[in-house]
Amino acid sequence: MRLAPGSLVWLVLWDLRVRWRSLGYTRIGLSSIAIYAAFFLLLHGAAAAIILEPTNKFHTQAQALAVLAQWCLWGTLMMAMFGAVGLVRLLMAGPELALLLSSPLPLARVLWSRVLVFMVLVWSVNLMLAVPAADAGALLGHPRFLLAYPVSLALAALVAAGWLALAALLVRGLGVVRARQALWWLVGAMPVAWMVLVFVNAGAGNAGSDGTHSWTARAAGVLMAWPARALTGDAGALAACLAVAALALWVVQRYAAAPFHASLLTPDAPRARQARSARPMRWRSSLSLLFLSKEWRTILREPRLAVALFQQPLIALMFLYLSLQLSSLAAGAAAAIAETAGLLASYLGSLTISAEEAPGLLAAVPVPRARLIRLKCVAVLAPVIAAVAAAALAVALADPWAGLVALACGCGAAFSATAVEVAAPYPFSRRSFTRVAHGRRHRSPLDLLSISVMILGWAAGAWFLAGHHWWGAGIVFLVILVPFWQWWRDINREAILGY
């Protein structure tokens, strides 16, 4: 089948392809596909195990379906937060759309394609949540589980429409430039909101074993009522879900077009004020300070990067949540600190070392490459270590041993995450996200997995050590090897960064 060029589906597919490529996947090796497929199958297995598990508290189909509905919702909500970063880019970035806008395609179609792409991105998290559960359920003889597909799609559509509506309202109320800033702030604040929600929920949830006393649980119950009913095969609820989603999309598409257009015609960054500072700035010549300020300025002034930076601690919430359930808050905090430190260092390391914005400049500099990398490591690690120390101190006030563990494992995680970046850098250009280096494969899923496992290992180690489970130290010891393994795997580490 050939799609008509310029048609809606064509635009959507084109957009998705560009997005996929911009992740670095220009060519996918068979081994990568195999690893992804194995991971996907593993998820299916896990879902099947949960559904089959007879001692589990949801051994009836209805209970399993309720859990599935919950997964759909949580997955979509999670993606609503992470995906919102993408939305701001999608809607607000003029240059990316310049080509489409200069073409004779109708604006409405361009907007529709963007909305659909956003919806697909939001939905895609369900590949790890609802989809394995639905497939596993269907294979185990419960075809109703397959209803998770339309239900999760409807939820994704609602979330996409919600963000779009919000963006449109902000543009109307604040003007394009300030709306854009407000959106960034909002997206950046999502993790904090999430954290508050988790704590409120946990605090209230302790009152009743099933969490019925918590207003967040009740709110979630209300939110989920229809999707849950739709999943049980209630045709009316399913139709209502789909209808509401379609309506929301249509309304937003209808009324967001004008703000959308306005936002495209306004440049991405407001021009800097020409306010000349009266006192002449004294220039620094210490290379450490110069790198520290250069790296942090280029990250914090780029909303996309800054927001992603502030979202890193989100994963660590899992540990806090777990610790609240298991009532060992100090151990949970230590683990959360180690996890956050590792994630932050990994993210910052990849931005500063692998995604140097001007490798052509640094290549021509009369400073040894090793020294440049050291300077970058300092720029990354100094603030992360400072934050770890502050957080560890706070933990130490409650539990000195846990504080010490948090400090040690936080530093360990940060150091090893940076070490991976030094050992096996993965050059890509920050601005265009196209790779600058030649002849270097992108990081394989195995690499990515090993890095996650390493950081998780530090967090788990902190958890065990803080709880005086000494074999936890063994885990830490093992993950120390990952940077060395990465270094060994990195076949062409010579001159690939371009500097």
Add this chain to the structure above:
Amino acid sequence: MMPEPGVPALCLADVVKRFGDLIAVDRLNLRLARGEFYALLGPNGAGKTTTLRLISGLLRPDAGRVEILGVDAAQAPERAKRPLAFVPDEPPLYGKLRLIEYLEFVAGLWAVPADAAMRRADELLGWLELDAARRELCENLSRGMQQKLALAAALIHDPQVLVLDEPLTGLDAHAARRVKDHLLALTRRGLTVLFSTHILDVAEKLAGRIGVIQHGRLLAEGRLDQLRARYGGASLEDVFLNATAAGS
């Protein structure tokens, strides 16, 4: 660092660079005396940018030797790069740094003392008419202004060898003229300039010597009158077309 007289400013000896199967630079030999203004011409994909990147240390040659003021770039890269400035075809800027912050960073990389660097920055910004934009983010500059800024950054550490990849891209006629005059003045004071260009007019007016490369090989080299005598034709354009036609 003052090299002894007679040492060429820039010397490439049998330099080879491969990208997989493609030989981008094929046993290239170049020799530039101090104070020379040398233009590198060639069709698209001839290997000009690759050559300049090899000189600036952005790429490592697969074979052959690069020497800057007599210093082997492979053996003592830092010492070789110190007197060198490179302006790539895409200005190597940081979008989120302000213009003045960028110059501060570059000056720091070459260890220019802060006072001297500030003074030089003022001079360069004034001369390139970037003064009003000094607190602007680099990404907000127009293409021509970015090119000028890259040039200012290259000159801030007072290089002895200047390597430019299509330096006049995006510059308006006034700025282009001023840059050309300034570079000529600097070469009279001993600066060595190697630049690639597609604007044959510029090469004809500025360059003391011209090299034409194709498929990574040096096809022809010499002063304009020498090239004319060898390839015939009245203008550099004729020379270029004849030489590259003969080469392919």
